[in-house]
Amino acid sequence: MSPASSSARDARPPEGSPGPAHAGGALLREGARVPVTVGPASRISLCVAFPDGTEPQDQTVFERLELALPGRGPVELSTCRYVAEPAREGWAGRLVFLQDVYDLERLFRDGTVTNLRAFFANVPMVLEQKLGIRPEFKDFVADAVYDLSVQKRFFDEQDRILAQEPPQVAEAAREAILASEGPRFLAFFDDHLAKLEALVGAWGPEEYERHGFYLRRMAWPYILGSEIMKRTNLKPRGYAGDAEIMRMIYEHRYEGRYLFNQLMHKHPVEHAGAQSVRARRRMIPGVLREVLGRFPRTGPHGFRILSVACGPAWELQDLFATADDFSRFHCALLDQDREALAMAAEGIRRIEAARGIGISAEYVEDSVRTMLRVRDLGARYGRFHFAYSMGLFDYLTTPVARAVLARLWEMILPGGTMLVGNFNVGCRSRTYMDYWCDWSLYYRTEEAFLALADGLPGVDASITWEETRSQMFLRLERAG
Amino acid sequence: MENALHIQLRPEWDAIRGAWEPCDRHLEAHGLGRDDAYALCMVAQELLENAVKYGAYEGGQPPVDLALEVTPEEVTVEVRSPVGVDPAALGEFDRTIQWIRGFQDPFEAYVDRLKRASSRAAGSGESGLGLARVAYEGRCVLDFYVDASNTLAVSAVRRR
Numbered sequence: 001m002s003p004a005s006s007s008a009r010d011a012r013p014p015e016g017s018p019g020p021a022h023a024g025g026a027l028l029r030e031g032a033r034v035p036v037t038v039g040p041a042s043r044i045s046l047c048v049a050f051p052d053g054t055e056p057q058d059q060t061v062f063e064r065l066e067l068a069l070p071g072r073g074p075v076e077l078s079t080c081r082y083v084a085e086p087a088r089e090g091w092a093g094r095l096v097f098l099q100d101v102y103d104l105e106r107l108f109r110d111g112t113v114t115n116l117r118a119f120f121a122n123v124p125m126v127l128e129q130k131l132g133i134r135p136e137f138k139d140f141v142a143d144a145v146y147d148l149s150v151q152k153r154f155f156d157e158q159d160r161i162l163a164q165e166p167p168q169v170a171e172a173a174r175e176a177i178l179a180s181e182g183p184r185f186l187a188f189f190d191d192h193l194a195k196l197e198a199l200v201g202a203w204g205p206e207e208y209e210r211h212g213f214y215l216r217r218m219a220w221p222y223i224l225g226s227e228i229m230k231r232t233n234l235k236p237r238g239y240a241g242d243a244e245i246m247r248m249i250y251e252h253r254y255e256g257r258y259l260f261n262q263l264m265h266k267h268p269v270e271h272a273g274a275q276s277v278r279a280r281r282r283m284i285p286g287v288l289r290e291v292l293g294r295f296p297r298t299g300p301h302g303f304r305i306l307s308v309a310c311g312p313a314w315e316l317q318d319l320f321a322t323a324d325d326f327s328r329f330h331c332a333l334l335d336q337d338r339e340a341l342a343m344a345a346e347g348i349r350r351i352e353a354a355r356g357i358g359i360s361a362e363y364v365e366d367s368v369r370t371m372l373r374v375r376d377l378g379a380r381y382g383r384f385h386f387a388y389s390m391g392l393f394d395y396l397t398t399p400v401a402r403a404v405l406a407r408l409w410e411m412i413l414p415g416g417t418m419l420v421g422n423f424n425v426g427c428r429s430r431t432y433m434d435y436w437c438d439w440s441l442y443y444r445t446e447e448a449f450l451a452l453a454d455g456l457p458g459v460d461a462s463i464t465w466e467e468t469r470s471q472m473f474l475r476l477e478r479a480g
Numbered sequence: 481m482e483n484a485l486h487i488q489l490r491p492e493w494d495a496i497r498g499a500w501e502p503c504d505r506h507l508e509a510h511g512l513g514r515d516d517a518y519a520l521c522m523v524a525q526e527l528l529e530n531a532v533k534y535g536a537y538e539g540g541q542p543p544v545d546l547a548l549e550v551t552p553e554e555v556t557v558e559v560r561s562p563v564g565v566d567p568a569a570l571g572e573f574d575r576t577i578q579w580i581r582g583f584q585d586p587f588e589a590y591v592d593r594l595k596r597a598s599s600r601a602a603g604s605g606e607s608g609l610g611l612a613r614v615a616y617e618g619r620c621v622l623d624f625y626v627d628a629s630n631t632l633a634v635s636a637v638r639r640r
Contacts, residue, residue: 213585397623
């Protein structure tokens with residue numbers, strides 16, 4: 001049987017494509033209709049068979065392709081060329097589109113006609129963004145990019161020299177360069193940030209945001225060079241402050257292959273915002289001990305701890321200090337991100353392995369925004385002596401923060417404590433996080449943060465700070 | 481003067497269009513300029529349209545709740561509507577809100593949604609542009625929660 005007359009009935013769609021494997025239709029040329037069966041060959045091309053055996057000549061151009069997709073109705077695609085591929089099993093060849101770039105895998109997956117070429121229709125709008133940029137900011141960014149390129153070149157030269165050396169020699173030299181030249185670079189970047197803050201600090205929200213976009217477009221290669229900034233900008237988990245970012249902040253070390261990139265990573269993990277994340281981790285065990293002192297007679301695993309939006313929960317390493325803690329504590333870890341919970345579980349396994357004692361823990365995969373649907377959270381998840389949430393309220397607007405706080409408060413036992421963190425409007429890393437990291441938070445004043453607790457029944461609310469004064473902590477005590 | 485406006489609306493297109501005028505008056509009365517007031521009225525309309533489109537109503541009940549609160553620091557538009565019980569749809573909504581919130585400049589989210597909208601054939605489905613428009617043209621931070629009575633409360637907060 002020649003390919004031209006072969007049937008497409010046995011053709012399979014690409015892996016991962018649950019849609020129909022093929023569809024019937026017709027190619028049109030000079031008023032003639034050539035019946036076809038087509039299926040996705042790649043994302044932007046179709047494989048084609050000719051059920052009645054009328055295979056056209058290789059490279060024939062057709063004016064259009066009409067398709068009848070099951071459940072989708074008629075679809076018309078523009079000019080295409082037939083490319084004979086005799087070796088393609090079950091098909092005669094391929095159709096390549098000449099005027100448009102269709103997402104054909106998607107067409108067969110969900111019936112949507114997506115023209116990838118239309119993406120470019122938005123290019124002028126993005127280009128025009130630069131028209132709204134202040135000249136002094138353009139000058140500032142041009143200088144910064146020039147300075148960074150010079151710095152990078154000097155460090156890259158060192159990398160090239162070290163590449164010729166044995167690994168242990170190169171490693172020692174790399175450490176020496178980072179120790180000697182690293183602080184100078186970090187100071188240079190501090191100076192850049194101080195100037196940036198002075199320039200944009202007083203702007204209104206719209207102008208502030210627009211200039212952040214401009215800086216990131218201009219500095220994009222340098223952003224991608226930094227492991228942490230690359231991740232906060234690309235957001236592979238859908239949000240900036242994911243568990244992997246927390247790991248980078250907690251580990252607080254050089255990451256990346258090249259010297260310049262290592263420094264571009266180290267600078268943000270040294271900054272005030274990152275310091276405050278490490279500081280809050282140290283703070284939690286201290287508050288826990290205070291609360292624990294109020295409940296001297298809880299039974300085995302009777303002292304209940306809840307971490308909301310737990311992330312990798314590294315602070316647990318510090319919570320479980322004594323053998324008594326292992327027998328008394330029960331931890332509930334809640335996060336919307338399965339990967340974060342997996343990292344938290346791995347951390348618990350490491351603590352257990354190191355101490356040879358099991359930890360009583362449960363994991364809840366849910367978003368706080370939707371878990372409030374549960375009418376009685378206490379009945380579903382239990383009630384707690386100590387609950388804390390460190391990286392959540394920075395993302396909640398006031399109405400949502402109030403609702404979440406009120407519902408979490410229902411789960412606090414008499415005599416119990418809740419501790420909630422939020423970055424303050426005066427955080428020194430704010431512009432850095434906004435402009436370079438594309439990591440926007442909901443910063444609050446002390447008064448606005450405290451006001452979230454207004455109206456909670458039986459609450460004694462106060463605010464504390466960590467040492468960098470980047471973050472505040474709302475401490476809620478329930479009378480015993 | 482009350483700084484919060486509360487309106488209950490029938491979940492119908494005509495009814496929600498009628499909310500524009502009182503919102504505009506309320507914003508003007510609290511000192512917002514024409515452009516800001518227009519943008520926030522647009523935000524209220526977008527959220528109300530979503531509430532009508534996706535809310536779970538029976539015989540036109542319950543009504544959609546609109547609250548518009550103006551403080552010296554921020555303006556909050558909150559729309560409350562009954563939500564269905566599809567956790568997957570809520571999860572998708574959650575991810576969309578967080579995705580839009582993930583951009584320091586909501587222009588980026590807006591452009592991405594425009595790309596998706598313009599690359600689809602007319603009538604081929606939801607573009608998802610409305611929420612990005614709230615963030616970009618309305619300069620609002622979006623957020624939401626679902627309460628124990630299965631009410632979806634979507635808020636858009638614009639800092640002044």
